[in-house]
Amino acid sequence: MKRVGAHVSAAGGVFNAPLNAQKIGADAFALFVKNQRQWSAKPLSDSDIAQFRANLTTTGIRAEHILAHDSYLINLGHPDPALRQKSLDAFIDEINRCEKLGVKLLNFHPGSHLNEISPQQCLQNIAECLNFAIANTSSVKLVIENTAGQGSNLGFEFAQIAYIIACVSDKARIGVCIDTCxxxxxxYDFRTKDAYERTMSEFDRVIGYKFLSGMHLNDTKNDLGVRKDRHESLGRGFLGLASFENIMNDKNIDEIPLILETIDESIWAEEIALLRSFVR
Structure with a gap:
């Protein structure tokens, strides 16, 4: 079964996220477990945690279908050791927050070399940070999100993600999120059945479906291979609706969170219903 939702607001407290997901008819969702544009935040209270778990029960959304997203400030590949450590500390704090909430998946952008070190060294930095984070936490799966390849961001090629995974010691604690935009x-093309099969066959060969732990379903304002991160509402961009119909009928991706980050949250409920209507 496909589990579909959106990256919903946690304004007023993380415990509001499940309720916001329920309002749009979602059975999966993403959220930030702290302010994504600040390094630090006050600890989660026992009340926050209890309300979050209670609201999951109320809405019937399972913890396995929540894809938390880490802070945009974190760069595990940072060329500066002190700033990389600052990112690692913040990353571990987010893992710990997920563990307290019972959230099983934490999505993150791999990192950027900032044109100060080689891409290879940046990938190695990321892998070393992940190994440290895994060794010092207990349960959350760390989910690498592919990037658009803007600037010095790495992770836009499947081979780069595969390299990171190969360097991670505990494969049970690592996963991948494909963002379609x-x-x-x-x-990587999704627009026709043949294109979709080529892309996902390459993904399976280079990385493996077994690591696919979530997807971000976004149309895009830019054409194929432009390497710009510009999301669009479903069917209003260059990917088109056929791309998402192909995804919704791929039996290899059942029971993982499929998350909208499209640009008009007022139509998320409609987009969720549209995605479900594609299932044959």
Missing amino acids: HAFAGG
């Missing part, structure tokens, strides 16, 4: 920007 980012993938298209990186040159």
Whole structure:
């Protein structure tokens, strides 16, 4: 079964996220477990945690179908050791927050070399940070999101993600999230059945479906291979609705969170219903 939702607001407290997901008819959702544009935040209270878990029960949304997203400030590949450590500390704090909430998946952008070190060294930095984070936490799966390849961001090629995974010691704690806008920007096509099969066959060969732990379903304002991260509402961009119909009928991706980050949240309920209507 496909589990579909959106990246919903956690304004007023993380416990509001499940209720916001329910309002749009979602059975999966993403959220930030702290302010995504600040390094630090006050600890989660026992009340926050209890209300979050209670609201999951009320809405019937399972923890396995929540894809938390880490802070945009974090760069595990940072060329500066002190700033990389600052990112790692913040990343571990987010993992710990997920563990307290019972959230099983934490999505993150791999990192950027900032044109100060080689891409290879940046990938190595990311892998070393992940190994440290895994060794010092207990349960959350760390989910690498592919990027659009803007600037010095890495992770826009499947091979780069595969390299990171190969360097991670505990494969049970690592996963991948495919963002459709980012993938298209990186040159991976989904628009026809043949194109979709080629892209996902390459993904399976280079990385493996077994690591696919979530997807971000976004149309895009830019054409194939442009390497710009510009999301669009479903069917209003270059990917088109056929791309998402192909995804919704791929039996290899049942029971993972499929998350909208499209640009008009007022139509998320309509987009969720549209995605479900594609299932044959």
